[in-house]
Amino acid sequence: MSPSTRDNLRSLASALRRSGDPGSRSHPLAALVLVTASMALLVGIAAVARSAALSGVHPLEVVFFRNFFCVVWMLPLLAHRGWSLLRTSQPRLYGYRVAVSFVSMLTYFQALALLPIAEVTAISFLAPLFGTLFAIFLLGEHVGVQRWTALLVGFLGAMIMLRPTGSVFGYGQIAALVSAMTMGLIGPLVKQLTAADDADRIVFITNLVLTPISLVPALFVWTWPPLEVWPLLVLLGLFAVLGHMTLVRGFAVTDASLAMTFNFSRLPFSVLVGYLVFGELIDGWTWVGAIAIFAAAAFVTHRETKLARLAAARGRKQEPPATAAPLTLRD
Numbered sequence: 001m002s003p004s005t006r007d008n009l010r011s012l013a014s015a016l017r018r019s020g021d022p023g024s025r026s027h028p029l030a031a032l033v034l035v036t037a038s039m040a041l042l043v044g045i046a047a048v049a050r051s052a053a054l055s056g057v058h059p060l061e062v063v064f065f066r067n068f069f070c071v072v073w074m075l076p077l078l079a080h081r082g083w084s085l086l087r088t089s090q091p092r093l094y095g096y097r098v099a100v101s102f103v104s105m106l107t108y109f110q111a112l113a114l115l116p117i118a119e120v121t122a123i124s125f126l127a128p129l130f131g132t133l134f135a136i137f138l139l140g141e142h143v144g145v146q147r148w149t150a151l152l153v154g155f156l157g158a159m160i161m162l163r164p165t166g167s168v169f170g171y172g173q174i175a176a177l178v179s180a181m182t183m184g185l186i187g188p189l190v191k192q193l194t195a196a197d198d199a200d201r202i203v204f205i206t207n208l209v210l211t212p213i214s215l216v217p218a219l220f221v222w223t224w225p226p227l228e229v230w231p232l233l234v235l236l237g238l239f240a241v242l243g244h245m246t247l248v249r250g251f252a253v254t255d256a257s258l259a260m261t262f263n264f265s266r267l268p269f270s271v272l273v274g275y276l277v278f279g280e281l282i283d284g285w286t287w288v289g290a291i292a293i294f295a296a297a298a299f300v301t302h303r304e305t306k307l308a309r310l311a312a313a314r315g316r317k318q319e320p321p322a323t324a325a326p327l328t329l330r331d
Helices: 003-018 028-054 059-086 091-114 117-124 127-137 145-162 171-193 199-219 227-252 256-263 266-278 284-317
Strands: none
Touching: 028 059, 028 091, 028 117, 028 227, 028 266, 059 091, 059 199, 059 227, 091 117, 091 171, 091 199, 117 171, 117 266, 117 284, 127 145, 127 171, 145 284, 171 227, 199 227
């Protein structure tokens, strides 16, 4: 092994080890490893959740058990770190994150109970486009021709994939669309949380708060799951812990544009698992629509990252001289 290869491996190992710490870092190879691993684990969540739903467990109960067993799996971490794991200076951001995640989970698991995993995954690629729409209409951001063109391409991709005038468009597709809309808000919230909190704290606090919240609607449809389904529900919590820990770490060590590129690995994983486990196939038009949506989303995310860098560079040029009082930036 050459010295340069050893140095690269040491750099990767160091980046992976420190990826859970708060603050901004940049290591594209570590991001590739973390986000791709996260995509495989998130497909595992989808497969287990769909199996539980097909076994008769209501999606509202699946949401609760996902959060509950996620917390159970993280209890050793709480024992190791103590109550410091719960301390944060960003309670408002966590409130937003929990509210949006709750809606996203409810609709996501509803969609998985009705649609093939790959189709739900493909629809989820609309999330960055919805995030851009929120910025336009809720924040009043100016949008040029390029961004509108990307949004139009994404919309056409969705129409190709969903075919709303045909018989395939129904409640499952609507639930998947709502889930994608809320996912469009989760990414920026998580990125803000990583500025001050480490990845383990973000995942633990989010799931701890979500557990009692998700129990309330589950009680209205409650039936105890069959005995043979319980191992699946325990596995669901494990996949959720590992998937979201790696995802938050991926956000911490990469730009959003790179994370968006690596996100596409979730579709091939979904197609493979859907075929091997459930015998599901998706048609060619779904692939065409998914690729169009992904291309538009990747362009929008890359452009937003580039604009943010330019704005940051202009801000540095306009900073006061060293004798002036330092500026303090807060979320």
